[in-house]
Amino acid sequence: MENFKNRRTIRKYKQKDISDNLLNDLFESAFRASTVGNMQVYSVIVTRDDQRKAKLAPAHFNQPMVQEAPVVLTFCIDLNRFSKWCKQRNAEPGYNNFEWFVTGAVDTLLVAQTFCIAAEEKGLGICYLGTTTYNPHLIIDALELPELVFPIATITVGWPAENPEQVDRLPLEGLIHKETYHDYTLKDIDRIYSYKESLLTNKQFILENRKETLAQVFTDVRYKKEDNEAMSKLLWEIMKKQGF
Amino acid sequence: MENFKNRRTIRKYKQKDISDNLLNDLFESAFRASTVGNMQVYSVIVTRDDQRKAKLAPAHFNQPMVQEAPVVLTFCIDLNRFSKWCKQRNAEPGYNNFEWFVTGAVDTLLVAQTFCIAAEEKGLGICYLGTTTYNPHLIIDALELPELVFPIATITVGWPAENPEQVDRLPLEGLIHKETYHDYTLKDIDRIYSYKESLLTNKQFILENRKETLAQVFTDVRYKKEDNEAMSKLLWEIMKKQGF
Numbered sequence: 296m297e298n299f300k301n302r303r304t305i306r307k308y309k310q311k312d313i314s315d316n317l318l319n320d321l322f323e324s325a326f327r328a329s330t331v332g333n334m335q336v337y338s339v340i341v342t343r344d345d346q347r348k349a350k351l352a353p354a355h356f357n358q359p360m361v362q363e364a365p366v367v368l369t370f371c372i373d374l375n376r377f378s379k380w381c382k383q384r385n386a387e388p389g390y391n392n393f394e395w396f397v398t399g400a401v402d403t404l405l406v407a408q409t410f411c412i413a414a415e416e417k418g419l420g421i422c423y424l425g426t427t428t429y430n431p432h433l434i435i436d437a438l439e440l441p442e443l444v445f446p447i448a449t450i451t452v453g454w455p456a457e458n459p460e461q462v463d464r465l466p467l468e469g470l471i472h473k474e475t476y477h478d479y480t481l482k483d484i485d486r487i488y489s490y491k492e493s494l495l496t497n498k499q500f501i502l503e504n505r506k507e508t509l510a511q512v513f514t515d516v517r518y519k520k521e522d523n524e525a526m527s528k529l530l531w532e533i534m535k536k537q538g539f
Numbered sequence: 540m541e542n543f544k545n546r547r548t549i550r551k552y553k554q555k556d557i558s559d560n561l562l563n564d565l566f567e568s569a570f571r572a573s574t575v576g577n578m579q580v581y582s583v584i585v586t587r588d589d590q591r592k593a594k595l596a597p598a599h600f601n602q603p604m605v606q607e608a609p610v611v612l613t614f615c616i617d618l619n620r621f622s623k624w625c626k627q628r629n630a631e632p633g634y635n636n637f638e639w640f641v642t643g644a645v646d647t648l649l650v651a652q653t654f655c656i657a658a659e660e661k662g663l664g665i666c667y668l669g670t671t672t673y674n675p676h677l678i679i680d681a682l683e684l685p686e687l688v689f690p691i692a693t694i695t696v697g698w699p700a701e702n703p704e705q706v707d708r709l710p711l712e713g714l715i716h717k718e719t720y721h722d723y724t725l726k727d728i729d730r731i732y733s734y735k736e737s738l739l740t741n742k743q744f745i746l747e748n749r750k751e752t753l754a755q756v757f758t759d760v761r762y763k764k765e766d767n768e769a770m771s772k773l774l775w776e777i778m779k780k781q782g783f
Contacts, residue, residue, distance in 0.1 A: 299568035299657055319711055324543035326708050328652065329667040332761060335709050340716045347718050371720075376713070380728050384754035389764020393771035397644070397672050401692060404648035405667075408572065412656050413543055423573040423649075428641050439719040448645060464570050465579050467563055469620070472584045474591050475683040476615075484624050510628035517576060520633020527637035 298416060303461050305420025308453025312365050317417065325410035330402050336395070337403040338373040340438045341366060347437070354433035355426040355449065364451035369427070369434060370407040372399030374443040374539075391443060396539040400447050407448045420455035423448060429526055431533045442538035463491050542660060547705050549664025552697025556609050561661065569654035574646050580639070581647040582617040583654075584682045585610060591681070598677035599670040599693065608695035613671070613678060614651040616643030618687040618783075635687060640783040644691050651692045664699035667692060673770055675777045686782035707735050 318341070326335070342348055343366055351369075352361045361367055374390040381388035411421045427434065427449045434446040469487035479487070491497060497509050504512050514520070562585070570579070586592055587610055595613075596605045605611055618634040625632035655665045671678065671693045678690040713731035723731070735741060741753050748756050758764070 299571055299653065302571050304573055322711055322715060326711070326714060327543055327546050329548055329655070329665075331669045332757065333706055333708075334757070335714065338714055338716055338720065340718070340720060342718060344718050376723055376728070376731070379723055380732050381754040381758055383725060383728050384752035386752060386754035386758040387764065388758055389767045390762070392767050393775055394672065394767050395771075397691075397774060398669070400641070400644060401648060401667075401669075401672075404645060405652045408649045408652040409543065409656065411573070412653065421573075423645075425575045425642070425645075428638065428645075438716075441720060441722055444720060447641075462577055464577075467566055467570070470570060470579065470582055471566060472582055472682075474584070474586060474588050476582065476584060476685060476688060478685055479620055479623050481627060484620070484627050487620070488624050508628035508630060510625040510630035513576065513578070514625055514630040514632055518633070520631065523633045523636050523638050527639075530641060531637055 299412075301461070302415055303420075303459050304422050305453070305455045305457060305459075306360050306422050306451075307455070307457040308360075308364050308420065308451075309456045310365075311454045313419070313452060313454075318366065321410055321413045321417070324413040325406045328405040328409040330405070331398050334377055335402065336372065336374055336377055336390075336399045337406055338371045338376065338444060339406075340369040340371065340440075342369065342438075350437040351434065354430040354437060355424045356429075358424060358426070360422050360424070360451040364422075364453045366452045368407075368410070368450050368452060369438055369446050370403050370410075370448040370450075371440060372396060372403050372445045372447055374399055375441055378443060391538045393534075393539060396445065396534055399445070403447050407450065411450060414452055418454070419452055422451045424451065428530055431530065432536075435533070435537065440537070445534065445537050445539070463494060465491065543656075545705070546659055547664075547703050548666050549697070549699045549701060549703075550604050550666050550695075551699070551701040552604075552608050552664065552695075553700045554609075555698050557663070557696060557698075562610065565654055565657045565661070568657040569650045572649040572653040574649070575642050578621055579646065580616065580618055580621055580634075580643045581650055582615045582620065582688060583650070584613040584615065584684075586613065586682075587611075594681040595678065598674040598681060599668050600673075602668060602670070604666050604695040605668070608666075608697045610696045612651075612654070612694050612696060613682055613690050614647050614654075614692040614694075615684060616640060616647050616689040616691055618643055619685055622687060635782045637778075637783060640689065640778055643689070647691050651694065655694060658696055662698070663696055666695045668695065672774055675774065676780075679777070679781065684781070689778065689781050689783070707738060709735065
């Protein structure tokens with residue numbers, strides 16, 4: 296339990312490989328995660344090759360972890376394998392739709408997170424790349440994903456070469472609701488965000504970006520409305536193009 | 540690690556409560572999961588009240604776990620809290636779109652799965668209810684979820700009152716791809732699914748449903764094309780109605 300609470304995202308890794316044995320052992324654990332109807336509608340692409348990493352890097356805005364980590368894992372929704380099995384067994388699959396994109400995402404993300412926790416228990420460090428849903432077409436191209444396969448999470452994995460400070464989290468009361476959703480009053484919001492806003496690193500962040508508030512750093516710099524809308528359009532189009 | 544590999548979904552629970560202390564301890568672990576930009580765009584609704592469980596039950600096709608488990612947790616994508624904070628801090632949020640529905644789903648599912656693994660470490664048993672995305676409108680109604688809040692995973696939690704057999708999983712080679720996606724040949728599909736198809740329980744399943752193949756049990760009985768398509772339409776509409 297203490298492992299869970301002390302965890303940190305690791306972005307710098309030692310130049311030391313991860314054996315196939317260890318990786319397979321972690322996958323054995325990960326694939327025990329709950330899965331809808333025991334259908335396992337996911338696949339994992341393991342990237343170790345430097346050239347393949349270089350091809351994948353632009354999709355992740357060239358974040359250095361992609362090329363520096365010994366292993367990059369792309370967790371994909373996969374309705375292709377299941378549908379192929381159906382067709383080969385005289386059954387007509389009907390999984391090329393939005394419901395199964397979402398159901399597949401649930402399946403896939405439970406596996407990804409189980410992998411991460413198992414990996415951290417073995418002393419490895421991981422980093423999720425939020426960029427996976429920004430440029431799915433580039434990932435699809437780099438990893439040669441066919442129809443009904445869609446990348447939903449990417450993690451870099453390696454032996455930690457840093458020990459960063461743990462970042463803040465919102466207080467429990469800000470995240471949990473008893474029986475029904477209790478919408479937030481102005482006072483609630485002030486209280487829930489006060490610790491985050493009091494942190495020196497976050498105050499620095501406001502100054503560096505010449506903003507008035509921390510929230511503006513998110514809305515005006517990091518995750519802008521117009522970018523979000525363009526990405527929404529692209530994500531929807533690529534999802535359709537992949538057959539969902 | 541052995542815990543991970545020996546896990547089973549638990550659907551029958553002892554009539555014994557889970558303390559708030561233990562639950563909060565598990566949430567402390569769960570909320571350490573990776574989150575996009577440290578934004579934590581999720582909320583968890585804790586259902587303990589019998590009347591609320593009864594209201595929630597039809598959304599989950601009255602599966603008995605909902606009313607028998609001491610605790611039901613509904614993990615929701617939540618862009619409402621973050622957007623409220625933005626508005627209160629003179630920042631214009633732009634998270635009411637598909638990109639943030641998906642990003643929020645990733646955030647939320649990593650938390651849900653971390654909770655489950657932490658809970659199992661403490662001896663609790665859990666069951667994911669795949670029905671969450673079938674009737675989201677009923678859940679939204681039962682839990683009074685406002686705009687920009689969307690239920691993406693439900694789990695029932697309790698002290699195990701059963702020790703079921705572990706179910707099968709596909710072999711690793713069927714789920715992992717090296718460097719690029721290697722599409723499946725007819726022979727690959729036969730090999731990957733052979734163990735599953737050889738199981739007596741699955742053969743029984745074909746007989747009971749008067750089908751020719753196990754795949755037909757999925758396509759003709761459990762997850763039918765017309766149902767999937769109707770659910771896709773509904774899921775999309777409710778997502779839009781919730782403001783995404």
